[in-house]
Amino acid sequence: MLNENITLKKLHIFLTFMKCRTMNKTAEMLNMSTVSIHRAIHSLETELQCPLFQQQGRLLSPLDSAKTLEIEAKILLKQLGRTISETQETAGIFSAHFKLGSIYSLTFNSIPALITSMKKQDKKLEIELTTSSNKYLFKKLTALELDVIVVSLDAPLLDPSLIFFPLFEDHLALAVPVNDPLASYSSIALADIKNCPFVMLSKGFATxxxxxxxxxxxxxxxxxxMEVNDIFSLISMVSTGLGYSLLPNRIARILNDKVKLIPLHEQDKIKQTITMVCLASRSKEPKILAFTKQCHLYAKSLRDAK
Known part of the structure; x- marks a missing residue:
């Protein structure tokens, strides 16, 4: 029958005493008073209803009962530690599997850079990447199906259950075919093309x-x-001349030679903030801390490059 008065803390104190063999050394190692050490050991004897030590001068000499308790307590604490580790690993905590979510437009540069940095720090880490819309990624994050997501936010979210770390800011530009008359413009106002055909991403995507x-x-x-479900199809539709579109500047380097980005006039610009998001309750997990560190370094490298 379980005795709730025989606590893990008392067993830990007991095992430390068995290792140190003196009250003073045990108290020093545990940063406790000798009175507290003595009280814990005496409490164990009371709850076990048997003596564990006998007095020999100023020292306590362990009886066979204490030696038996030492062996079994070590096994118990070791098994408990294993149980906690296996439970956490089943839940995805402290495992060697990292589940990262990202919007599509970040998979051309930012996400590969962050993944490469993570792998350099831990070659055994398995990284699973999910790409989708903001809405889908937030849903998966809160359902504990993703560890971290990197998304585009137009404004800070006031949600205490989440932690946000901004990486960099971006703006939308007009995507036009390279042989289009607008391709020669240095910048453009939306009012000048208000009646032109546009190809859009489906609703739910941050862009x-x-x-x-x-x-x-x-x-x-x-x-x-026309509406499409991915940015690659959108670029293809623009290149064929089906319509113009608005795309983030961060994808400029992956555009084919048939599409060009034209900056919008200042009055038409809207800021996007690329942000790492994780659950506040999981922010101290080693793999999430490691990814957050890489995000800090990546953000700094972008600032330094300006």
Whole structure:
């Protein structure tokens, strides 16, 4: 029958005493008073209803009962530690498997750089990347199906259950075919193309939401001729001349030679903040701390490069 008065703390004190063999050394190692050490050992004897030590001068000499308790307590604490580790690993905590979520537009540069840095720090770490929309990624994060997500936010979210770390800021630009007359513009106002056909990402994507906000700010209703579910299809549609689109500057380096990005006039620009997000309750987990550190270093490298 379990005795709730025989606690793990008392067993820990007992095992430390068995190792040190004196009250003073045990108290020093545990940063406790000798009175507290003596009280814990005496309490164990009371709850076990048997003596563990006999007095020999000023020292306590362990009886066979104490030696038996020492062996069994070590086994118990070791098994408890294993149980905790296996439970945490099953839940994805402290495992060698890292589940990262990202929006599509970050997989061309930022995410590969962060993954490479993580792998350099821990070659045994297995990283699983999920790419999707902001909405889907937040859902997976709160369901504990992702450890960390990197998304685009137009404004800080006031949610104490989440921790946010901004990496860098970006803006949308007009994507046009390279042989289009607008390709020669150094910048453009949305008002100048308000009646032109546009290809859009489906709702739920961060960029799609920011495109709509950009048009709303300019008080323009876009002439949407097609919606697509990924940025690659969108680039392809623009290159064929089906319509223009608004895309983040961060994808400029992966555009084919058939599409060009034209900056918007200052009054039409809307800021995107690329942000790492994790659950506040999991922020101290080693692999999440390691990824947060890499995000800090990556953000610093971008600032230093300016």
């Amino acid at each position: 799609a939401q920011d495109v709509l906000r950009t048009f709303e700010k300019a008080q323009i209703k876009p002439n949407v001729v």
